[in-house]
Amino acid sequence: MKVAILGYGTVGSGVFEVMRSNPEGIARRAGEDIEVKYVLDLRDFPGDPVEEVLVHDFAQVVNDPEIGVVIEVMGGVEPAYSFVKEALLKGKSVCTSNKELVAKHGAELLEIAKQKKENFLFEASVGGGIPIIRPLNQSLTADEIQEVTGILNGTTNYILTQMRDEGTDFKDALADAQAKGYAERNPSADVDGYDAGRKIAILTSLAYGMQVDYEDIYTEGIAKITREDIAYAGALGAGIKLFGTSKTVEGKVYAMVAPRMVGKEHPLYVVDDVFNAVLVRGNFLGDIMFYGKGAGKLPTASAVVSDVVDAVKHQGVNVMTIWNSRKLELADINTLKNCFFVRVPEHEREKAQSLFEVDCEVKVQEISGEYAFLTKPMTEGSFKKAASKAKVLSRIRVENVKGAGEPM
């Protein structure tokens, strides 16, 4: 089997490296040898072993009948979408790590793959090296999925862990993450939650078999989380994590990306640094969690190559993935119940107590001049209404924190 890699960036060079360092193991699992015939990139890489297979023209790849699998690791919607679609239409399977592409065009590309009896696989698009897409499609098939919640972005998890462990504020932790190469120079996609939003859109689409548009998902990042918030969380024995969540409540599907204050009882509490994890709750299975490196060149490349192995094993046989293009209508989050951690200035203590149903006060010795508390469960809508009447310094949704009632 001959394959082509589109893009020789971080993931692409990782895929090239994995394929070259473990060819026997991969061939044993795939049932035949797999050879990288082309790597497509606009750039040249003088002296790099990729040189002997490097090409600059996609037509050369897609028109070569020897190529059975195309590996798209360029990122971004275009030209990835055009390339992938053309490859599928020409009867080649496609494996991709591209979450933007999958979130936007997954349903359509799966449909083309099905018609062509080929496969469109995207294990690496969510959770890097963690197997989550294939388990959702193939292992959790007996259950009704009731909730999918993930720490889906390693950059923000690293920043939040640094803030907790080093006592730094958001700005410094971000600068540190940038210096370490964990965060981009323009960090918005990560810290504003958009990356997690695309990933939870993909997981939700798979859990319900219908199209979830990430633009419809309420999305909140971590830029407003302060040192004080982290200190309060510590006092509660809790941590702050950025969750991508979708959940069925009374037959309605809610989805959101937002920071959460989570207690030790929550299975995702322990997930620190650049690690990712996904919790899936099934009606029979209960809670299942998948944990691992959510990003990085080699873990991500490993997931891509596992898809290539799968594609080679399933030549001419479509592995059914249920995700049709019919849009899933998400419920209005204003009707969703949550508990909240809230801080107001000390002089608004009584006002806050009249606006909110306070569950308990939270105190941190070093912080004065304010009143912090947990609310009882209330809808997002009624919270917003109450909060508009007070000077809320910060508010974070709360889960599995003692004294904080029932979680979302």
Added chain:
Amino acid sequence: MKVAILGYGTVGSGVFEVMRSNPEGIARRAGEDIEVKYVLDLRDFPGDPVEEVLVHDFAQVVNDPEIGVVIEVMGGVEPAYSFVKEALLKGKSVCTSNKELVAKHGAELLEIAKQKKENFLFEASVGGGIPIIRPLNQSLTADEIQEVTGILNGTTNYILTQMRDEGTDFKDALADAQAKGYAERNPSADVDGYDAGRKIAILTSLAYGMQVDYEDIYTEGIAKITREDIAYAGALGAGIKLFGTSKTVEGKVYAMVAPRMVGKEHPLYVVDDVFNAVLVRGNFLGDIMFYGKGAGKLPTASAVVSDVVDAVKHQGVNVMTIWNSRKLELADINTLKNCFFVRVPEHEREKAQSLFEVDCEVKVQEISGEYAFLTKPMTEGSFKKAASKAKVLSRIRVENVKGAGEPM
């Protein structure tokens, strides 16, 4: 598609229940309706809905050409093995939760399934509802697996958690587990580590593609763990877990089942109560962890039904599982290095210090009259030799505990 369930015990009745409560969801994922045509059991169940499909004669099941998938959930090697083999030879796929059967005859049954272009699937045989077999086969295919370590037995994990949280000793915690239905009246298979041994044998066979006999795996249970051991672990910020482990060290494969004292840094430290978890370490992926309910009627049934869905999706197409009958020679554990936690009587302090390379002393205020310490890394063989010269009150292998050097 018509299927038959062999055995109407805990798992069998769970499978029957899951298939009946979510038929549309299952049909959507499988691509066609799935009907339970027979349930085989020697007993009668007057008044139970199973009555209308209950049969007592296996011949009726296996000779019915309408039956495409046989679900074996009887447990034990015989008659399960004869039934499963005959079903496969008659061209039916088989799904099973039976770890004894899979550990002993997995390689042969997979080979028959391959020849017949059918499938032999056993997701529920390890980790109950946790997807681990399919991820090992299909998702972790790009890596060389360097280690598989699991908390694979919920009963022993529950007992150890009770001992820690309630301060009870082993005997009382076991009685409590029996009263709650978590432990059998004859608890040996669980508490002596045999159940975990079969499961790590299956995982190791899959990780290396060769036959690992559980009889070859060094196996130690939890019956000797005392309240004092737990108190010392607590003083070290560690917990005691029963691990099934296999690991490649310098090209040799070691496997063992034994209690371990593990620090907070270990991904399995947080796994309490009846939960199971499996850690897989790949050369590219790093550490991946799978976590969930390792037993119980409905989680296990859910895993069985996911296999049924897979079997229905792959009619006439064998999903390749690499596990040949060639025996994998395990390395002698006497050559394996570990750190140990050791307790000797106070009057043997100096002797112990001369026999072992002590890494640090461990103290618990309430315990006197003894000397407890952690060793530096040493081989099992040299540990055994040294220990034979002292009066060792207890010794537990140690991993990720501060001051305890490198783990196995």
